[in-house]
Amino acid sequence: MLELVFDQVTKTFRGPNGTTATAVDGVSFHLAEGESVALVGESGSGKSTVARLATRLERPTAGTVSLEGMPLQAVADLPYRVQMIFQDPFSSLNSVHTVGYSIQRPIAVKERISSPKARLKACQALQRVGLTPPEPFMEKRVVQLSGGQRQRANIARAIALSPRFMIADEPTSMLDVSVGLGILNLLVDLRAEEMALLFITHNLAAARYVADRVIVLYRGTIVESGAIDDVIQRPLHPYTQDLVAATPDPALPFVGGRLGDPETVEVGWCPFAPRCTRRTARCETPILRRVVESGHSVRCTLYE
Amino acid sequence: MRLGEAGPEMSPEARLARGGGWRGWLGRKGWAGVVIIACFALMAFFAHEFVPYSPTATFPAWQPPSAVHWLGTDDYGQDIFSQVVYGSRASLVVGGLAGLLSGVIGTAVGLVAGYLRGLWSEVLMRFVDLMLVIPALALMIIIGAFLPSVGQGAQILIIGALSWLWMARSIRSQVMSERERGYVAAARVVGLSDGEIMVREILPNVMPIVIANLVMVITAAILVQASLNFLGIGNPSTVSWGSMLSLAFTDDAILQGAWWWVVPPGLCIALFAYGFVLLGNDVLDRYARKREG
Numbered sequence: 001m002l003e004l005v006f007d008q009v010t011k012t013f014r015g016p017n018g019t020t021a022t023a024v025d026g027v028s029f030h031l032a033e034g035e036s037v038a039l040v041g042e043s044g045s046g047k048s049t050v051a052r053l054a055t056r057l058e059r060p061t062a063g064t065v066s067l068e069g070m071p072l073q074a075v076a077d078l079p080y081r082v083q084m085i086f087q088d089p090f091s092s093l094n095s096v097h098t099v100g101y102s103i104q105r106p107i108a109v110k111e112r113i114s115s116p117k118a119r120l121k122a123c124q125a126l127q128r129v130g131l132t133p134p135e136p137f138m139e140k141r142v143v144q145l146s147g148g149q150r151q152r153a154n155i156a157r158a159i160a161l162s163p164r165f166m167i168a169d170e171p172t173s174m175l176d177v178s179v180g181l182g183i184l185n186l187l188v189d190l191r192a193e194e195m196a197l198l199f200i201t202h203n204l205a206a207a208r209y210v211a212d213r214v215i216v217l218y219r220g221t222i223v224e225s226g227a228i229d230d231v232i233q234r235p236l237h238p239y240t241q242d243l244v245a246a247t248p249d250p251a252l253p254f255v256g257g258r259l260g261d262p263e264t265v266e267v268g269w270c271p272f273a274p275r276c277t278r279r280t281a282r283c284e285t286p287i288l289r290r291v292v293e294s295g296h297s298v299r300c301t302l303y304e
Numbered sequence: 305m306r307l308g309e310a311g312p313e314m315s316p317e318a319r320l321a322r323g324g325g326w327r328g329w330l331g332r333k334g335w336a337g338v339v340i341i342a343c344f345a346l347m348a349f350f351a352h353e354f355v356p357y358s359p360t361a362t363f364p365a366w367q368p369p370s371a372v373h374w375l376g377t378d379d380y381g382q383d384i385f386s387q388v389v390y391g392s393r394a395s396l397v398v399g400g401l402a403g404l405l406s407g408v409i410g411t412a413v414g415l416v417a418g419y420l421r422g423l424w425s426e427v428l429m430r431f432v433d434l435m436l437v438i439p440a441l442a443l444m445i446i447i448g449a450f451l452p453s454v455g456q457g458a459q460i461l462i463i464g465a466l467s468w469l470w471m472a473r474s475i476r477s478q479v480m481s482e483r484e485r486g487y488v489a490a491a492r493v494v495g496l497s498d499g500e501i502m503v504r505e506i507l508p509n510v511m512p513i514v515i516a517n518l519v520m521v522i523t524a525a526i527l528v529q530a531s532l533n534f535l536g537i538g539n540p541s542t543v544s545w546g547s548m549l550s551l552a553f554t555d556d557a558i559l560q561g562a563w564w565w566v567v568p569p570g571l572c573i574a575l576f577a578y579g580f581v582l583l584g585n586d587v588l589d590r591y592a593r594k595r596e597g
Contacts, residue, residue, distance in 0.1 A: 055493045079495030091486030096508040106494035157494060 002033040002068055004054060004082065004165050004196070009063035011049050023049040025220035025271075026063070033164060036197040038207030038228065040243070041217035047200045048087065050217070051169040054198065055084045067165075080110055083158035084167040088174055089150035093142040093157075099126075100138030103157045110161055125160035126153070129186060148179035155186060165196045172206065184209055204247045208232060216240050219271035226296030236298040239272045270300065278302060334586030340579030344572075348392040357383040359390045359543050369564050376564040379555045387543050388568045394544035395576060398459050398529040403522030405464030407471065410521065411514050414475025415502045419483055429476065432469050440466045441531060448537035455539050459532060463525050471517040478513045482506050512591035519584030523577045530573050545569035 011024040024046040031037050041047050052058040053065050056072050065072045067081060075081065086092040093102050100122055108118035119138070126134035129152040142150060151171060158166065168187060172180030187210050191197055199210045207214055207228060214231050216224040216239065224237040235241045270276070273283040282301045330338065356374075357363075362381040369376045375384035417428040444462050448454050454462075482488065483506065491501045507514070532538055533546025540547060548569040552558075557565040 052489075057489055057492060077495075079493060084490075084493050086486055086490060088486050092490040094487040094491070094505050094509070096505075106496065109495060109497075109500075154490070157490075161494060 002164060004031040004198075005064075005066045006030070006050070006053070007064050007066065009050075009053060009060045009065055011046075011053060011058060012061045023220055024053065024060075027217070027220070027222055028063075029215055029222065029225065031165065031196050031198050033196055034191075034194045035213065036191050036199065036211045038211035038214045039198060039200045039217060040202065040204060040207050040214055042202055044219070045217045046220040047202075047217055048169055049220075051084060051167045051198070051200055054165075054167050055082055079106070079163075080161050081163055082165040082167065083161055083163035084169060085151070085155055085158055085171045087170040089147055089154055089171075090174070092154055093150055095142045097142075098138065099140050099142065099145065099153050102142075103138075103153065103160055106157065107160050121160055122156070125156040128159065129153070129156045130182070131156065146179075147175050148182060151175060151179075151183055152186070155183070155190075159190065159195075163195065165198070166190060167198045167200070169200045170202070173202070204232060204243060216243070221271050222299065223272060224296075224298045224300075230294075230296050234296075236296070236303055237272070237300045238276045238278050238302070240298075330583070331586050331590065333582050333589075337579045337582030337584075337586065340575060341583065344392050344576050344579070345396060347389055348396045351389045351393060355386040355389050357386045359383065359386045361386075366560060366562060368562075375568050376562065378551065378557070378562070378565050379560075384548075384565055384568060387548055388545070388572055390543045391545045391548060391569060392572065392576075394456065394533075394542055394546075395526050395529060395573070398456055398463070398544075399522055399526035399576075402460045402463035402467065402525040402529065403518065405460065406466075406468035406521050406525065407514070407518040409464070410468030410471030410517065411475055411507075413468065413472040415479055415507065417472065418476040418479025419498065419502050419506065425476075429473075432472055435466075436469050440469075441528065444528070444532060445535060445537060448532065453539070454532075454537055456542065459529060459538060463528050463532075467521055467524055467528065471521050474517055475510060475513060478510045479506055482509055512587050516584045516588040516591070519580045519587070523580040523584070526573065526577050526580070545573050 006027050006029050009024055009027045010022065012020050012022045014020055027046070027050065029037070039047055039050060049058065053060055054072075056078055059073070067075050067078070072078065093099070097105075100119065103125060104115060104118040104122035107113070107121050108115055111118070123134040123138065126132070126137055131137045131149060131152050137145075137149075137153070142153075145153065155171075166187075171187070172183050175183065184206060187197060187199065191210075197210065199207060201207050204214075211228055214225065214228045215222055216231070216237065218239050224231060224235070224240045231240060232244055235244045269285060270283045273279050276283065280301060359382060361383065363373065363377050363383065365377060365379050365381040367373055367377040367381075373383050373385065375388065377383055378387075413428060413432070417425045417432075444466060447462055448458075451458060479502075487505060488501060491505050496505070529538075530544070530546035530549070533544045534550040534553070536550060538544070538547065546569075549566065552562070552565045552569075557563075
């Protein structure tokens, strides 16, 4: 079975003066072929680090990321199996090249073909993402494109390599809403082509639009996961409950209790405990277990 | 206009990319530098066309400037103006080629050390630090003393091999910041090789820094070449501004009041180097402004 698997993956970054920050802490999940999974969490929850680990931009400090049972470091043709759409459409295309060059060059490298042949495939990719007619876009410089067009060009570059897995790291967060919706529709279309999608977002509504399954990440730890409708209708973890409550109506206040500064609060076993309204003494002890009920799992003392 | 389409208004970046023609490449300072350098280049290239006398022909010695000898003569009776014009060739050839050589080394070392993190980067930079604490001019003098003869080729190699250190540092730091940008991560994800990412993705983006540094390195090479010739390390039969000053010094031009023998080559060295400084500063200024805006 073709799968992208995270097994107890931890990533710790070393800062200046010997400080360390653990962005991802013992995360395990899998992404099967053709599946669409949303990874939801707030800023600093480690979402982007998961994306960078899945595309080998970072190496795990502990644990393994594997593709089809092979550790990612040993997969020679990873770029042609796992691709990524970056959060920032403005910096992820090199402004010294034309759009056409940025898309056709990786194709030429992958298939060892000449530029004219690669150019044809690049045009097809542009057409698929809705930049039509493709020829004038091929000649454009990045600065001549709008944000939405740049993100479409980024997607074209990724899908032109026909990957089986697509990591989309908050692809709409830097675009305005109407343009972002176009990008979401494009991702939904890609699903029809059996491309597995890991959709990273902080927006539960967008997650529901694109994905079947959701993983809720809080400060580098998976606190809850399950079928997206299940999790949204019956959130178990207090953090997910807050997230769901905050989503449908922006007028509703974030119901989290004491909103301490997450960077300075001493964290016990449950990373959400300092902000949780239903915190008990047990949250500070490492006795938490995952409770699984029909594919829906949670990491919280309330459900032990 | 539909949503998501670029409007008729262009961003300032887009206008910059299209440019205002070739005039827009540089500012007033930069073009002044280009004009100075071009004048010297023309002088060197067409030296034989408009020099009144051969630089080695002799006339009455110690003559002050006159209509016959525009810049007077030296103690051998050689025409100073002709020597100054011919001397520009040595500065241009040695300064230019040595500058280019060290520019290539400096860019390559800076790119590799900035892009590759970890051991290799550290090893390269510690080597650069080690070389930096050795006074380069002293080292060149020692090397020159050991060689049986130091022609222009040897001068180019010596200066070129020892002048790239600061350039490598400067380019490395720029590349280190550039490699964190999104397009580098994207290039890695789509499977481009490290070599291609360095040369075709990052290098064009740091080109203004490379050019500005290159110009500084050429300036330094011109000054070092003049110094080496002044110190007598070089072929004494080649006329250069440095060797002219050297002769003027040993033959007591100042005591004789022969300012016309000292001032012209000195001014030429200063002005030629200043042209490169103007050009380099202008390129850097514009790069910094583009980055901020």
